[in-house]
Amino acid sequence: MQQLDKTEGKLSCHLKFKLKETKETMDFIDLKTQQKLIKNNIDHNIGTVLSHGKYIMGPEVAQLEEQLADYVGVKHCIGVSSGTDALLVAMMALGIGHGDEVITTPFTFIATGEMIALLGAIPVFVDIDPRTYNIDPTKIATAISPRTKAIMPVSLYGQCAEFDAINTIAGQHNIPVIEDGCQSFGASYKDQRSCGLSTIGCTSFFPSKPLGGYGDSGACFTNDDELAKAMREIRVHGQDRRYHHPRIGLNARMDTLQAAILLAKFELFPDEVAARVRIGEQYTKLLNDAQQSTAGETITKIEPPYIESYNASVFAQYTVKVGNRSALQDALKQNNIPTAVHYPVPLHRQPALKLVTNNLSISEKMSEKVMSLPMHPYLVLEDQKMVVDKLLKLY
């Protein structure tokens, strides 16, 4: 596994410099600062692709796959065209289809449930843990039926789901587990990296993700040789060799140019993960300290995210729980502080997926309370203090 501190130094020098700057409007996610740091490498890598001209499945794709598999600590990485396609390719490799059931969470981005439904399968929603917002493993067993073909937990906001418990239940029923790690690339659970915690791990390199490209791409990870072969075939029309198609597949390849860009970005990634952890923890400390009365008691109006002691979240989102979200968002906006809601409507309430389901009251309640704050690896302490200060004043 790659060392986390490989590029240490580059980022910390930069952060000292950033502290002296003043800004009028705050970025929810800052992609420009990172680009300035690695522009030469990005230009160089793009130039290489333009020179060799192998725009489809060029050598950069295999190079990136090798580095990412090593980072995650698994045998195989299969680069694909998006996180959405990673989920689709993974389920197709497992043979999931019409009438099958896939257990998942309703408190996620649409793609999780959408890809299950696209295959003609049925998303069976299980409610979440109110502290972590991830699927509650104690509620999975009763949702399993003879038609259950997979469990698909989402590692939401960058914190891994409860994989030991989930894998145990899945093992008892001989069901594969697909991690939707689209928000958690770089996170770890009990010292193992996200995307290497189950049968297949899927992630997204959408620009705003912890490891984001300059366009769409994603990846599937597995230790299983047969599944890896199937996923490699599925991403290119089910082809095992040129114009031979033993299975139905897709056009779900990762672009060579995206791989070349991600290779340049990946050099900074371990340092950025460390910065994300530090910045997330700093937000929580600022919020907790500011909500402590002089008598020492805590008056919590803004509830920081709860991270399990054995988890290292990459804080794809830094998401707090609040009581008066809409008014607070408006007030913050007027103060140039952008916020977002991930997600305002749980999947079982989406018109496209409306289903008669189990009790999903926690997901419903949380969808009314969660609010994400500006978060990225280049966020400076002064800005964090300003966000927390305004948040509590405007509440």
Ligand SMILES: Cc1ncc(COP(=O)(O)O)c(C=O)c1O
């Ligand atoms: C939990 C989750 N699953 C799936 C996806 C889909 O990823 P992509 O946008 O790369 O298709 C996302 C992206 O936002 C996500 O957050």
